[in-house]
Ligand SMILES: O=C(O)CCC(=O)C(=O)O
């Protein structure tokens with residue numbers, strides 16, 4: 001009998017799950033403290049080269065299908081990419097509820113992600129860059145899938161922890177309105193207000209965590225002929241039960 005000495009393929013997400021399963025409560029607390037202090041936590045090499053390669057192939061196909069322009073894919077369009085598996089992975093979901101509890105000291109809501117795969121390329125790139133914002137969700141995880149090696153790489157910009165979780169949806173809207181106007185965006189783009197903005201050159205396959213609701217953030221522009229793709233996992237909307245929000249039907 002022949003026996004081929006071929007290594008069996010590693011199941012998907014093995015290295016990510018290994019790292020996640022090994023996290024103690026004090027590790028999670030350390031992550032929360034790092035985000036409080038520096039604005040962002042990075043877990044290097046979160047994805048294996050295989051998992052990352054599968055994701056990069058998926059991005060290339062999505063961009064080709066989208067006519068070589070920027071595309072944003074939601075959870076229900078991510079089948080087969082590996083991001084669906086990550087979004088449903090118990091160890092990954094537990095990281096978010098543990099972080100939430102560690103940071104806020106409150107029982108964490110069920111982990112359901114608002115998930116997107118954001119692929120920037122082509123002429124539409126400018127429209128999607130330097131749009132400073134607060135997320136609607138407490139915790140944001142970002143996994144870079146593809147980052148240009150040269151030229152305009154679309155570095156991530158963050159002014160961390162500039163606000164608290166607002167007690168009401170109206171106050172949250174007020175913060176967003178202050179930020180979402182031409183003058184304020186122009187000030188931030190020119191750094192004219194003297195605030196210190198952290199710039200992060202992201203590395204594909206790493207996992208980045210930050211308080212998306214509390215931090216002003218965006219990405220720098222990307223060259224039109226390059227591709228910048230990031231997978232985002234947003235968790236915990238503090239205003240999910242707001243009557244006003246439901247009436248306005250805003251996300
Ligand atoms: O892709 C990025 O670097 C950030 C995207 C982001 O902040 C968002 O989609 O909420």
Ligand SMILES: [Fe+2]
Nearest residue numbers: 134135212217
């Ligand atoms: Fe964001």
